[in-house]
Amino acid sequence: MKILYLDCFSGLSGDMTIGALIDAGGDFSHLEKELKKLQIDDEYELKVSKVVKNGITSTKFDVVLGNEQVHTHAHENEEHTHDHDHKHEHAHGHTNDHDHTHMHEHAHSHTHDHDHTHTHDHRAYREIIQLIGQAGYSEKVETMALNMFKKIGEAEGKIHGVPLADVHFHEVGAVDSIIDIVGVAILIEQLGVDEIRSAPVPTGSGHIHIDHGVFPVPAPATLEILRGVPLAKSELKSELTTPTGAAIAAVLAAEYGTFPAMKVTSIGYGAGTKNFPNHPNVLRVMIGE
Structure with missing residues (x-):
């Protein structure tokens, strides 16, 4: 049986998971080809690069929307700018x-x-x-x-x-969430994974600014998604796990705990966007029998 272990010591997000799966041997060209089936490929471009996070070489996956920088849209005469x-x-x-x-x-x-x-x-x-x-x-x-x-x-x-x-x-x-969620599913199938297990999920600490004001980390939706999932304590003042990352751990993992007994055949590191002084912001995945 092929097991994938999510060693999410720095939390997880959709892009970190895809980066880690590609790093562990996932086929990027297969991913691109399969995502074209959604017929929204005129709206995005996929980028994969190698970055070093606190000494660890990892894969950074990005969904670039068009070739634009700032997007303002008006909806029912009400303008929003999101940046x-x-x-x-x-x-x-x-x-x-x-x-x-x-x-x-x-x-x-x-x-x-x-x-x-x-x-x-x-x-x-x-x-x-x-x-x-x-x-x-x-x-x-x-x-x-x-x-x-x-x-x-x-x-x-x-x-x-x-x-x-x-x-x-x-x-x-x-678009990026559709790509992240569908992309994770495509790569898990392509890698031939039979079962997923996860470490307890750290959510981070501190506060974040969202549309409704200042909220403690984890944000309410992230916490709700992780109901029933073992959480890990983290002193990092940051939102480590996004709702997409929370859904990946909550829906796909069959069990949670320390590293399972297995022979590791491949290892992947997926880079997050943020940088922390003494902590590599990466998701490590291990695949083994």
Whole structure:
């Protein structure tokens, strides 16, 4: 049996997980080809690079939206500008004159220097489900991806007191989250993994600024997603685990604990965006029999 162990001593996010899986032998060209099945490849570009985090060479995975830097959009005469440099997902119950659930991009900033209307800034939960369902993935990939999206959606709905169908997301609707979640499922299948296990998940500490004000870490949605998952104490004043990362650990891991007895055949390091003085911000994965 092939086991994948998520050694998430610095937390985890979608991009860290993909970086680590590629570093452990995942096929980047296969990933690119499979993601094209979603038919949204005109909206993003994938970048993979090697970076050194506190002495550890690791793989950094990025989803670049268009070739733009700052993105402002107007919605119902209300302008928002998002220029956060951290990935963060939030949702609200949302009532419109039209029966339509919106999801907002929140993790990336970019500017349109062209004139056309960018129709995919808002993607509803049901649209994402449809997008994945129509792509023609194997049952394994489709099930993993849909379960992760559902986990995030239900957590957001519970926090904000709205049913799943009415949940209005920021990051989950963004292209990078679709890529992160579907991409993780594609690589896990490609690597032939039979079972995933995870270390207890550190969420970080301190406070973060989100749309609704200043919240303690972990943010409410992240904590809700991790309900029932063993958490690890961390003194780092930062948000170490994003909602996407939390969903990966909560949905895919069969059990949590210390490193399992196995013969390690491959190791991968996926780089996070932040840097810490005495702590490598990487996710380590180990695959073995």
